Amino acid sequence: MRLTPLLLACLFALPVAHAAxxxxxxxxxxxxxxxxxxxxxxxxxxxxxxxxxxxGRVVIELAPGFAPAHVANIRTLARExxxxxxxxxxxxxxxxxxxxxADAEDTAKAKPLGMAKTKLPAEFARTGDGVSFTRLxxxxxxxxxxxxxxxxxVGRDPKTNEVWLxxxxxxxxxxxxxxxxxxxxxxxxxxxxxxxxxxxxxxxxVGRVVKGMELLSTIPRGPEPMGFYENATERTPIxxxxxxxxxxxSERTPLQVLRTDSKTFAAATEARRNRRDGWxxxxxxxxxxxNVPLPVREAKR
Amino acid sequence: MRLTPLLLACLFALPVAHAAxxxxxxxxxxxxxxxxxxxxxxxxxxxxxxxxxxxGRVVIELAPGFAPAHVANIRTLARExxxxxxxxxxxxxxxxxxxxxADAEDTAKAKPLGMAKTKLPAEFARTGDGVSFTRLxxxxxxxxxxxxxxxxxVGRDPKTNEVWLxxxxxxxxxxxxxxxxxxxxxxxxxxxxxxxxxxxxxxxxVGRVVKGMELLSTIPRGPEPMGFYENATERTPIxxxxxxxxxxxSERTPLQVLRTDSKTFAAATEARRNRRDGWxxxxxxxxxxxNVPLPVREAKR
Numbered sequence: 001m002r003l004t005p006l007l008l009a010c011l012f013a014l015p016v017a018h019a020a021x022x023x024x025x026x027x028x029x030x031x032x033x034x035x036x037x038x039x040x041x042x043x044x045x046x047x048x049x050x051x052x053x054x055x056g057r058v059v060i061e062l063a064p065g066f067a068p069a070h071v072a073n074i075r076t077l078a079r080e081x082x083x084x085x086x087x088x089x090x091x092x093x094x095x096x097x098x099x100x101x102a103d104a105e106d107t108a109k110a111k112p113l114g115m116a117k118t119k120l121p122a123e124f125a126r127t128g129d130g131v132s133f134t135r136l137x138x139x140x141x142x143x144x145x146x147x148x149x150x151x152x153x154v155g156r157d158p159k160t161n162e163v164w165l166x167x168x169x170x171x172x173x174x175x176x177x178x179x180x181x182x183x184x185x186x187x188x189x190x191x192x193x194x195x196x197x198x199x200x201x202x203x204x205x206v207g208r209v210v211k212g213m214e215l216l217s218t219i220p221r222g223p224e225p226m227g228f229y230e231n232a233t234e235r236t237p238i239x240x241x242x243x244x245x246x247x248x249x250s251e252r253t254p255l256q257v258l259r260t261d262s263k264t265f266a267a268a269t270e271a272r273r274n275r276r277d278g279w280x281x282x283x284x285x286x287x288x289x290x291n292v293p294l295p296v297r298e299a300k301r
Numbered sequence: 302m303r304l305t306p307l308l309l310a311c312l313f314a315l316p317v318a319h320a321a322x323x324x325x326x327x328x329x330x331x332x333x334x335x336x337x338x339x340x341x342x343x344x345x346x347x348x349x350x351x352x353x354x355x356x357g358r359v360v361i362e363l364a365p366g367f368a369p370a371h372v373a374n375i376r377t378l379a380r381e382x383x384x385x386x387x388x389x390x391x392x393x394x395x396x397x398x399x400x401x402x403a404d405a406e407d408t409a410k411a412k413p414l415g416m417a418k419t420k421l422p423a424e425f426a427r428t429g430d431g432v433s434f435t436r437l438x439x440x441x442x443x444x445x446x447x448x449x450x451x452x453x454x455v456g457r458d459p460k461t462n463e464v465w466l467x468x469x470x471x472x473x474x475x476x477x478x479x480x481x482x483x484x485x486x487x488x489x490x491x492x493x494x495x496x497x498x499x500x501x502x503x504x505x506x507v508g509r510v511v512k513g514m515e516l517l518s519t520i521p522r523g524p525e526p527m528g529f530y531e532n533a534t535e536r537t538p539i540x541x542x543x544x545x546x547x548x549x550x551s552e553r554t555p556l557q558v559l560r561t562d563s564k565t566f567a568a569a570t571e572a573r574r575n576r577r578d579g580w581x582x583x584x585x586x587x588x589x590x591x592n593v594p595l596p597v598r599e600a601k602r
Binding site: 195197198200 | 394395425439440441442443469470479481494495496497498499501502503514515518519520521522573576579580581582583584585587588589591592
């Protein structure tokens, strides 16, 4: 038997059709297709960033509930056009892309932060008070408990009542130097590789990429080991970073994300934890926090 | 305080220098720099593939100990030049690239397999008999035990005495259709995203990329959801795939990999499990199987 691309397309996703009887287990796709509108949430334009690069638009959801000071500063910087004309100056394979002001070290050239604060508190974790935590039953080596809060993957420690954002693929963080409180939100990174969860609670995460990851993940890598480009011409320019709320409505990218506290999300996650589509001979019985897809769709205008 | 690229370069990797006293804890880099030559192993040319694409060379180590029938077929196909002039016809963000004969479905156009077998057994797991397993102490949700065998990340079940290759970043697998034994090694995929460990023991892994992942991970993505390109012009051509043993010695890429059963490997992994370089305020006390780097260096000629 020859394997073919079309046949191989079935490899990882498509359910096997049973003509005689209806499928007993719905696939994640079937569950999502049948989801009620109430299980979806429209992104708040005041907490949504558009990062426009030559290839298109990256849509980011900020997490003011986890990093209020950083998000406030990022909103200020976006309103001032701080990142417009700056660049992605680092791309390290299986780790991160990083962007901001590559000349920040040179006081003569550095772009001013304007009204943004130069000093912020570290926001590595927040209290669990008032937080709606949807726990995953799955074991995790990095945190006592893992799950989701408002669409973000998180760790939780019931002993300390702390909750924190997890470094999954697409996570957006604020670069820092030696002191824990040395980030101000002007230099940012996005995870483009295997989740570097060792960074959890060591650096402030401020949001996550909701759409357009392929524009960041395919950026040519800089030289090893850190991926900083040697020549400015190798950098990827940032056309602009705007808050969605500052962009005319006709130019917005209206998106909805699946509520992580919905029945649809729980059912789709279970369908991926134990895949019964006929292709898998051994359903895993497990899913890792950073393997759980966070579905997104276009909002009806 | 302004963050700068140079300062940010310290962000994830560099140890803090203590002038007054020697560091009590060596970093992974310091441990590797001090490693004896005996802790390194030169790749066997008969189990090494060179995948030449327009951007350069991808070096792959095959795993005949885990997938002997598939590796034998892949050696035959490489000797026949099966992949030369074929293409990478799929790139799905945060998942895999896939390559082989995009015309395999069309019997009129399909490239013949030559002396390679058309039918192979599924090689999802092997017996642990005679295997030197270096266990990680870290918990894993996908397997009862995890660790390394001959430089490959693996899962292990002590109850069944089975060992299997794990779908970490860079893993090379043989695409299959519906039947578990429908792969023949002509259609291959490489993991380019968050480790899809749900595939472990559901598909035959045949090796891993040792060097050149950035040539595969930056390939533009095909359309969602599966990443198969719509037009042949979008595919990345494969100049050639050769066994290193079939390439003149002067044209080889001589590499050494760190032995995963060495003291150096154990010490470097512990240095990453509990990072004490001054930057981390909270060492994780854990490392995931697929977060453990597998060091590679150029061999002395």
